Amino acid sequence: MSLSYEAIAILMFSSMLLMMLTGQRVFGAIGFVSAAAALLLYGTGAIEMPFNAAFKLFNWYPLLTLPLFVYMGYILSESGIADDLYRMFHVWFGNMPGGLAVGTIGLMVIISAMNGLSVAGMAIGASIALPEMLKRGYDKVMITGVVQAGSSLGILVPPSVVLVLYGMIARQPVGQLWLAGALPGLMMASLFVIYIVVRCKINPALGPTVSEEERNMPFSEKLALLKAGIIPFLIFFFMTGLFIMGVTSLVESSAVGATSATIAALAKRRLNKQVIEQTLRKTLGISCMFLWVILAALCFGAVFDGIGAVRAIETLFITRWELTPWEVLIMMQLSYIFMGMFLDDTAMLVIVAPLYVPLVIALGFDPIWYGVLYTITCQIAYMTPPFGYNLFLMRAMAPPEITLVDIYRSIIPFVLVMTFGLILVIIFPQIALWLPDQIYLDR
Numbered sequence: 001m002s003l004s005y006e007a008i009a010i011l012m013f014s015s016m017l018l019m020m021l022t023g024q025r026v027f028g029a030i031g032f033v034s035a036a037a038a039l040l041l042y043g044t045g046a047i048e049m050p051f052n053a054a055f056k057l058f059n060w061y062p063l064l065t066l067p068l069f070v071y072m073g074y075i076l077s078e079s080g081i082a083d084d085l086y087r088m089f090h091v092w093f094g095n096m097p098g099g100l101a102v103g104t105i106g107l108m109v110i111i112s113a114m115n116g117l118s119v120a121g122m123a124i125g126a127s128i129a130l131p132e133m134l135k136r137g138y139d140k141v142m143i144t145g146v147v148q149a150g151s152s153l154g155i156l157v158p159p160s161v162v163l164v165l166y167g168m169i170a171r172q173p174v175g176q177l178w179l180a181g182a183l184p185g186l187m188m189a190s191l192f193v194i195y196i197v198v199r200c201k202i203n204p205a206l207g208p209t210v211s212e213e214e215r216n217m218p219f220s221e222k223l224a225l226l227k228a229g230i231i232p233f234l235i236f237f238f239m240t241g242l243f244i245m246g247v248t249s250l251v252e253s254s255a256v257g258a259t260s261a262t263i264a265a266l267a268k269r270r271l272n273k274q275v276i277e278q279t280l281r282k283t284l285g286i287s288c289m290f291l292w293v294i295l296a297a298l299c300f301g302a303v304f305d306g307i308g309a310v311r312a313i314e315t316l317f318i319t320r321w322e323l324t325p326w327e328v329l330i331m332m333q334l335s336y337i338f339m340g341m342f343l344d345d346t347a348m349l350v351i352v353a354p355l356y357v358p359l360v361i362a363l364g365f366d367p368i369w370y371g372v373l374y375t376i377t378c379q380i381a382y383m384t385p386p387f388g389y390n391l392f393l394m395r396a397m398a399p400p401e402i403t404l405v406d407i408y409r410s411i412i413p414f415v416l417v418m419t420f421g422l423i424l425v426i427i428f429p430q431i432a433l434w435l436p437d438q439i440y441l442d443r
Contacts, residue, residue, distance in 0.1 A: 012037050012303070027292035034299035041303070053298035057291070060168060061251060067287040068254035069159045072239075072261040073111070074279040076232070077124060079265035085110060085232060086128045088225045098200030098207030100138065101146045102193050104129045108150030109189050110229075112157035113236050122151035126398055139206040140402055142199070145410030148394055149192055149418070152379040157185035158240060159254065162378065165290065165349055166371045169297055170357040175243070175250050177371050179436040184372050187431060188379075188421045195417050231268075235260040244439055297353070325363040329373075332356050333422075336377040337384055349374070369425075372432040376422045383411040383418075 012033055019029035031050075038046035057063065089103030096102070104125060111124055125147035133143045155162040158178035167174040200207035239257035242248040248256060265271040323331070335352065360370045383391065394407050425431050 008037070008041070012300075016300075025292075027289070027296040030293070030296035030300050034296060034303055037303050038299070049302050050295070050299050053295055053302060056298060057168075057295050063164075063168065063291075063294075064251045065159065065174070065254035066161060066164055066290055067283055068251075068258040069161060070286045071279060071283040072235075072254075072257045074282045075258075075261045075265055075275065076111075076235075078275045078278050079268060079270040081231060081264060081268065081270075083128055085229060086124070086132070088229050090132065091222055091225050095209055096197070097204045097209060098196045099209065100129070100133050100136065101143055101196045101200070101207055104133070104143070104146050105150045105189055105192050105196070108147075108153055109157060109186070110232050110236070112154040112185070113159075113232075113240070122147065122394065125151055126394065130402075131399060134399065134401070137205075137208050141406050141410045142196075142206050143410075144394065144398065144402055144407055145412075145414045146192070146196065148383055148391075148407075148411055149414035150189075152382050152418075153185055153189060155378060156181045156188065156372070156375050158182055159257070160375065161290070162349070162375055163371060165294065166353065166374060168294055169301065169349060169353040170367055170371065172367050172371060176368050176436040176440060179244070179439055180368050180372050180432040181375060183435055184376065184421070184425050184432050187424070188376070188418065191417050191421055192414065195413060199413075231264045235264065297349070301353075325365070328359070328363060329365065329426075332360075333373065333377050336374065337381045349378075366429065366433065368436060369429045369432050372425060373422065376418065376425060380415055380418050380422065383415055 015036075016029055016033045019033060022029075035046075035050065038049050042049075086103070086107050089107050090100060093099035093103035093106070107129065108125060130143060130147055134140060154160070158181055160178065160181055163177040163181055164174050166172070167177050196207070235257060238260050239253050242256060243250065243253035262271065265275065332352075357367055357370070361367055391404075391407055391411070394402075395404055398407065
């Protein structure tokens with residue numbers, strides 16, 4: 001009995017989702033389904049598929065940025081430089097209603113610009129910012145949402161690891177994707193700040209100002225605290241600024257960032273054996289996980305390309321269902337939010353990028369712009385009950401007085417703010433495309 005290409009595609013998808021529901025690791029589930037489908041469809045000759053995928057992966061030069069950026073983020077976190085940064089925000093923003101929450105968003109933007117992962121922002125926010133704000137009488141529901149929403153910026157603000165993965169799977173230039181994520185990331189952070197300030201103006205009890213003693217701290221001491229922001233700014237400037245100016249390549253900028261972070265920890269006299277060991281262990285774990293996932297994704301994509309599933313989906317949406325390009329785009333975004341209830345961003349990208357990216361290009365949309373839409377939708381999906389990725393991270397890291405009900409309640413206003421931000425980027429694509437157009441046209 002022969003199956004149609006559509007039936008094979010559906011069978012592969014359902015098998016992969018079933019494997020994931022058993023609790024298997026993402027790369028194991030995807031890799032197993034890919035290998036099984038390849039052997040059944042193409043026979044023993046299909047053994048070349050993972051071999052070719054592995055060589056394609058290790059020949060992709062920008063992949064070197066992945067371990068270097070992860071290393072940079074962890075060394076800044078493990079050496080306590082992030083703690084100093086929060087102290088600076090705490091003092092400078094604490095005088096305004098909701099100021100510590102606004103400072104936390106600022107901290108998250110800088111951590112995102114130094115790390116590229118949402119996990120680092122979540123860990124720092126939950127361990128440093130949450131206890132401080134709770135101690136000062138901040139509303140626990142609001143600040144739980146602040147930390148979750150702020151940490152989600154890590155996958156949008158450059159150097160976003162998620163955009164590196166998107167660039168790899170969608171075969172798009174990572175440099176342009178990073179630049180495309182910069183303005184939407186800052187816009188999203190600004191929307192969060194506006195929401196916090198307005199809400200705390202209406203109800204000051206949600207975010208009281210800091211104590212009299214901290215408010216009356218001598219200006220000289222406040223200026224001294226600004227030094228905490230100098231190191232992260234210099235690292236970000238040397239890493240991103242030199243790349244934007246065309247002085248360094250993408251990989252060179254990641255090496256500059258990792259080296260600068262190491263020198264900063266050394267200058268602070270915090271680069272000891274324990275910091276190095278923890279940083280290398282965590283960097284190796286995260287980097288290897290991503291490598292295995294990308295390898296499995298390339299195998300899966302090769303089988304999908306081979307059976308013509310992309311053309312089948314295109315025919316289904318446009319010819320049979322007679323959907324307009326914008327209706328197809330909205331359907332794709334809704335599917336991400338649905339999958340985000342059960343999967344993390346990497347799994348979602350691996351599952352649908354081989355299908356969606358060629359379809360996006362066929363419909364006449366810009367794949368760089370779509371990468372930003374995908375990432376913002378992932379941010380929303382991260383915080384969507386019942387199984388949003390950030391919800392469970394927060395549950396694992398939050399102090400005991402913050403319950404699961406608090407966590408679920410906390411994300412509602414921030415999800416609405418992020419949805420508004422997503423709509424703005426859809427209606428005005430230049431929010432994402434203006435910066436890469438300016439930089440790459442000038443070169």
